[in-house]
Amino acid sequence: MLYQSEGIVLDQQDLGETDKLSTIFTEEEGLVKAVVKGGAKPGSKLRGLTQPFTYGLFQLWRGRNFDRVTQVSVKDSFPLIMEDYEKMVYGRYVAELLITVLPERVRDQNQFRFVLSVFRCLEEKDDPWVIARWAELGILSLGGFAPTFSSCISCEKSLGEGPVYFSLRNGGALCADCIDEHSTPREVPEGSQIRQYDEIIKISPGALRTLQILSSKPISGSYQSDKLMCPRINAVGQVREEITLLLRKYMAFVLEKRLRSANLVESIEDARR
Ligand SMILES: [Zn+2]
Incomplete structure (x- = not known):
């Protein structure tokens, strides 16, 4: 047929x-x-x-x-993705993430439209790091693995002031009051392999705010258009490193595997630090 x-x-x-x-x-x-x-x-x-x-x-x-x-x-x-080595690496990574998350032969128009926006923004914008994080959060959210950054997943208090924590196992942020009930926060050495899935990661207010902005669009329902506004954030230094590390860990936890294309993405990101 x-x-x-x-x-x-x-x-x-x-x-x-x-x-x-x-x-x-x-x-x-x-x-x-x-x-x-x-x-x-x-x-x-x-x-x-x-x-x-x-x-x-x-x-x-x-x-x-x-x-x-x-x-x-x-x-x-999308010729500007193919002509730019970094953008191509990130584009391949987004593509592999989709192949991993999407079930075969199940219609998903929201995800389809969102992905078109992701590739368009990857082509238009200068900082593929921002687009990649936006894509990760959006694709996971639409696939049913949305991490929560807007409020505490335990007491539902809105977050914003002071440090908060992210629970990989629960897929969301916890306020300082609730943290003891769940686990003891612990510094995670950089580049460590995940051994404990109930790991708690500390998030600074700056990183939390950026994660809230990056994850707000696809969840708000406006993703049905393929002409989404590209995210406009400027994450540098510590905030960028925190988000990079948190999402690497969250992706590995949710996907239960490591994407082949993640090696190249990480080597580009680590070379910039
Ligand atoms: Zn709480």
Whole structure:
């Protein structure tokens, strides 16, 4: 059966000697794996149209194992991501995160629209770190793993003044009054592997405020448009380091695995410190 949907290519791999297999996030059918017949042959027209970050209208044939791409009408290929090494690394990371979080063949229009905004903002903005953190929080939230930064997850008091804590296990922030009931805060050595999942991480007021701004949009319901305003924050120094570390730990906890592309992202971030 032939069907048509807008979609964005997240990954492309070799399939045998002559074909390619593209992972496409489609608006109508969710995440699908689709064969590009002859896609590995030089001069193949479909090959260039089914590479990562290609956004367009796809015509697909639904198969038993994989679908098959029959036609593509490209709307955007986000060339400024592909031309910039750092942006490309971050783009690959966002794509892998999506492939990990999304179930196959489940329609999710909010996530689809949000991701288009993420790639557009990654292309437009100079600081891919901001877009990557925004993408992580938004994709996790829409996938049902929203961490809470607006109020204490225990007593629901609004947070803002003084230090607060983040509980990986509970996926949210705790105020200083509630912290003793849950666990004892402990300094976590930088770069340590997570061993205890009930770990509590201290968050400074500056980092908390930034996390609140970064996580507010997709949760507020305005993500249905693919023309979301790109986040405009300027996180530097300690605040940036805190957020980087907290989200690395939270991502590893929620996903229960390490993304392959995380190594390159982290080497770029660690080189900047
Ligand atoms: Zn509390």
